[in-house]
Amino acid sequence: MSIVVTGASGQLGRLTVEALLARGVPAADVIATSRDIARIKDFADRGVVVRRADFVEPDSLAAAFEGADKLLLISTTTVDERVANHRRAIDAAVTAGVSLVAYTSMSHADRATTVLASTHRVTEEYLRERAVPSVMLRNSWYLENYTAQLPLVLRNGVVVGSAGQGRISAAARADYADAAAVVLTTEGHAGEVYELGGDEAFTLAELAAAISAASGKQVTYTDLPADGLAQVLTGAGLPAELAHVLVDADLGMSRGELFTASGDLRRLIGRPTTPPADAIADALR
Numbered sequence: 001m002s003i004v005v006t007g008a009s010g011q012l013g014r015l016t017v018e019a020l021l022a023r024g025v026p027a028a029d030v031i032a033t034s035r036d037i038a039r040i041k042d043f044a045d046r047g048v049v050v051r052r053a054d055f056v057e058p059d060s061l062a063a064a065f066e067g068a069d070k071l072l073l074i075s076t077t078t079v080d081e082r083v084a085n086h087r088r089a090i091d092a093a094v095t096a097g098v099s100l101v102a103y104t105s106m107s108h109a110d111r112a113t114t115v116l117a118s119t120h121r122v123t124e125e126y127l128r129e130r131a132v133p134s135v136m137l138r139n140s141w142y143l144e145n146y147t148a149q150l151p152l153v154l155r156n157g158v159v160v161g162s163a164g165q166g167r168i169s170a171a172a173r174a175d176y177a178d179a180a181a182v183v184l185t186t187e188g189h190a191g192e193v194y195e196l197g198g199d200e201a202f203t204l205a206e207l208a209a210a211i212s213a214a215s216g217k218q219v220t221y222t223d224l225p226a227d228g229l230a231q232v233l234t235g236a237g238l239p240a241e242l243a244h245v246l247v248d249a250d251l252g253m254s255r256g257e258l259f260t261a262s263g264d265l266r267r268l269i270g271r272p273t274t275p276p277a278d279a280i281a282d283a284l285r
Ligand SMILES: NC(=O)c1ccc[n+]([C@@H]2O[C@H](COP(=O)([O-])OP(=O)(O)OC[C@H]3O[C@@H](n4cnc5c(N)ncnc54)[C@H](OP(=O)(O)O)[C@@H]3O)[C@@H](O)[C@H]2O)c1
Pocket: 006, 007, 008, 009, 010, 011, 012, 013, 033, 034, 035, 036, 039, 053, 054, 055, 056, 074, 075, 076, 077, 078, 085, 104, 139, 140, 141, 142, 145
C-alpha cells in the first residue's frame, strides 16, 4: 500500500512523513514528493521513495502518483495559482486510480468568506466533481504562525492584528500532521469532513497574555483596522498581495471562521492537542 505525501519538503509535509513512519508504515511504502528532490534527499536516505512532482506539470504528477493507493494533497503555497494546481493534482490522482485523496483544506471552507477559504472551497468542490473518494482535513491556523513571530512580538511588546474578539482554534503543525497520518493509515475516512483545530481556542488578546505569562515581559494586543494592519505588514517587508491575504484572514478570524469546537483533531490523534502555552514555552527555549 503506497501513500503519497505531496509538499514533503515543506513543514507540514515533513512532519506527516515522519508521523507515517512513526506509525509503522514501512519507508518503502511512503512516496514523498517535491519540485526539487534534493530537498528531500534525507528521506531517500532512509528508504522513503522520493519523486519529483510539480503541480504545474501534469506529466510530473502522473509519474509521481503512479502505483499510489492513498494521497495526501497538501495545498500549495501561492494563492493565485492554487486552484489550477490542485485541479491538475486531483486529475492525476483520478488517473492513478487512488483509493483516497486526503486534502489539507481550511476551517469551514464551505461557508467561510476569506480569499484563502475560497481557494479551498473550490478545491473541495472539484474533488467531489471528479468523484474521487476523498476526506477533507480542514485545518485551522498553525500555532507556529504566532510562535514564529515571538522575537518581534517581544521586541515590540505588542501583538497586532485585526481579529477583534474572534477565537482562533490554532493547533501545532505536528498535531495536524499526526491527524493526516491517522487518516492515511486507518479505514473509514472517505466522505468525511474533519474540522481540525486545537482544544484551547484563544483571542489575540489572550495570546498576548499567554506570551506575557511565559516570557515575563508585558505584551498587549492592539487591534487595528484592516488598512492599518496592511500598512504594518507591508512596512515589515511583506508583498502587498500577501499582506492583503493575511489581513483578510484576520477579518475572517474576527467572524469566527477559524474557530471550531468539533474535537475532531483530538479524536483523530487520540490525545489532547498541544496547548498554546506549551508551544509558546517551547519556542522561547
Ligand atoms: N493553516 C495555516 O495556518 C497555514 C499557514 C500557511 C500555509 N498553509 C497552507 O498549508 C500548506 C502547508 O503548509 P507548510 O507550513 O508545510 O508550508 P511550506 O513549508 O511553505 O511548504 C509548502 C509546500 O508546498 C509545496 N509546493 C508549493 N508549490 C508547489 C507546486 N507548484 N508543486 C508542488 N509542490 C508545491 C512545496 O514543495 P517544493 O517547493 O519542495 O516543491 C512545499 O513542500 C501551505 O502550502 C499552505 O497551502 C496553512
